[in-house]
Amino acid sequence: MSAVKKPSIVFAGLLFLDVASLTAAEDRKERVLNDRKEVEASGNWIYNDLSKGLAEAARTGKPLLVVIRCIP
Amino acid sequence: MDKFVCVRLVQANALDLALFQFDYDLTFAVFFLNADKTIYGRFGSRSDRKEAAKDISMEGFRKALTAALDLHKHYPANKASLAGKQPRSTRFKTPEDFPSLAGKYKPTLDYEGKVVQSCLHCHQVRDAERRCFRDDQKPIPDAVLYPYPMPNVAGLSLDRKEKAKVTGVAAGSPAEKAGVKVGDQILSLEGQPLLSIADVQWVLHNAGEPATLNAQILRKRRRIKLALDLASDWRRQSDIAWRTTTWDLRRMVAGGMVLQDSTAGERRAARLPENTLALRVNHLGEYGDHAVAKRAGFKKDDILVSVDGQNSRLAESELFRYLLQRKMPGEKIPVTVLRNGERMNLELLMQ
Numbered sequence: 001m002s003a004v005k006k007p008s009i010v011f012a013g014l015l016f017l018d019v020a021s022l023t024a025a026e027d028r029k030e031r032v033l034n035d036r037k038e039v040e041a042s043g044n045w046i047y048n049d050l051s052k053g054l055a056e057a058a059r060t061g062k063p064l065l066v067v068i069r070c071i072p
Numbered sequence: 073m074d075k076f077v078c079v080r081l082v083q084a085n086a087l088d089l090a091l092f093q094f095d096y097d098l099t100f101a102v103f104f105l106n107a108d109k110t111i112y113g114r115f116g117s118r119s120d121r122k123e124a125a126k127d128i129s130m131e132g133f134r135k136a137l138t139a140a141l142d143l144h145k146h147y148p149a150n151k152a153s154l155a156g157k158q159p160r161s162t163r164f165k166t167p168e169d170f171p172s173l174a175g176k177y178k179p180t181l182d183y184e185g186k187v188v189q190s191c192l193h194c195h196q197v198r199d200a201e202r203r204c205f206r207d208d209q210k211p212i213p214d215a216v217l218y219p220y221p222m223p224n225v226a227g228l229s230l231d232r233k234e235k236a237k238v239t240g241v242a243a244g245s246p247a248e249k250a251g252v253k254v255g256d257q258i259l260s261l262e263g264q265p266l267l268s269i270a271d272v273q274w275v276l277h278n279a280g281e282p283a284t285l286n287a288q289i290l291r292k293r294r295r296i297k298l299a300l301d302l303a304s305d306w307r308r309q310s311d312i313a314w315r316t317t318t319w320d321l322r323r324m325v326a327g328g329m330v331l332q333d334s335t336a337g338e339r340r341a342a343r344l345p346e347n348t349l350a351l352r353v354n355h356l357g358e359y360g361d362h363a364v365a366k367r368a369g370f371k372k373d374d375i376l377v378s379v380d381g382q383n384s385r386l387a388e389s390e391l392f393r394y395l396l397q398r399k400m401p402g403e404k405i406p407v408t409v410l411r412n413g414e415r416m417n418l419e420l421l422m423q
Contacts, residue, residue, distance in 0.1 A: 028188045039080055046079045053079035057107035063144040065076040068092065070099040070193060
């Protein structure tokens with residue numbers, strides 16, 4: 001289970017980050033731009049680049065977790 | 073999470089439809105896969121327009137992650153059991169290959185310009201698929217009208233905090249007839265190991281009409297095999313009203329109207345029996361092709377009591393299926409509405 005000890009944080013972030021953002025006066029464009037900025041800053045995610053993810057999975061032997069998330 | 077390579081995709085632009093086949097009405101969908109693109113499973117389910125997280129949970133996500141790692145650990149020895157989980161052949165390799173989307177989007181988002189407008193949304197894939205049938209003057213089949221059915225179409229309620237654990241079995245349903253019990257854990261369906269409710273939906277989505285689904289169940293430490301028999305019209309139990317893609321169906325056959333089956337109280341007030349058609353206009357589109365009904369004279373709160381001669385009680389989804397499978401674009405159908413106690417005859421253009 002140690003391998004998946006932090007899914008709740010990631011899941012909450014992925015699913016609910018945008019909802020939290022909605023409470024601010026951001027428009028849709030800001031949400032899209034902020035999403036990229038915040039997710040890339042987390043350092044744990046490859047953003048919008050499946051090929052890079054596949055190559056990294058092949059190199060490391062890890063499975064891929066691909067999240068398809070509509071932002072605006 | 074450090075056991076995975078994590079990728080976040082926020083656009084359907086140039087999405088590989090030969091790999092990523094899922095419920096395109098979702099705004100949050102997860103794939104677990106190998107670097108060779110073999111899919112271990114899916115996560116992400118939805119059955120409500122407002123409550124996006126009604127059918128998913130962090131606990132369920134955690135269990136799906138763990139199960140995916142277990143499949144990865146035993147891969148490729150388990151490859152045969154994953155065969156059913158792999159994508160089906162597809163006519164269009166990317167969303168932009170659909171005729172109605174061709175030339176409208178670039179492969180990447182325009183982060184320096186109009187980023188929102190440059191985004192091709194997942195639901196547009198399903199819209200485009202249905203539009204192909206309409207443009208070809210062909211009926212939209214059940215499998216396209218009712219994508220990724222929830223397990224309740226087979227009479228199953230599943231725990232959103234588990235992979236596929238039964239919390240309810242509907243009386244008289246295929247699940248009850250098969251012998252499924254509350255508390256059962258469905259380990260596999262059609263030989264496919266299940267990581268989530270989404271994996272059950274995947275099996276249902278690709279099932280025939282009719283179909284027999286073989287299930288392996290864990291019940292009180294015993295593994296048993298059951299078979300669920302689905303009738304030829306089993307998909308029609310699905311409620312598609314919540315779906316974003318139903319908006320375009322409203323354009324096609326309702327001229328932009330949102331219809332709601334009248335309540336018992338509304339029926340009494342309108343002196344309409346319980347078994348007759350009584351679809352109230354909840355919303356009327358204002359612009360373009362969604363304003364066809366408005367331009368034809370329909371008004372909010374009209375009650376549709378006859379459509380193309382049909383006057384038996386139907387839900388909005390059921391009426392849409394009737395029209396989408398029998399009436400083609402360009403046809404005009406007679407509609408009788410009840411407005412302020414008076415019956416009026418109107419015509420509705422199919423699109």
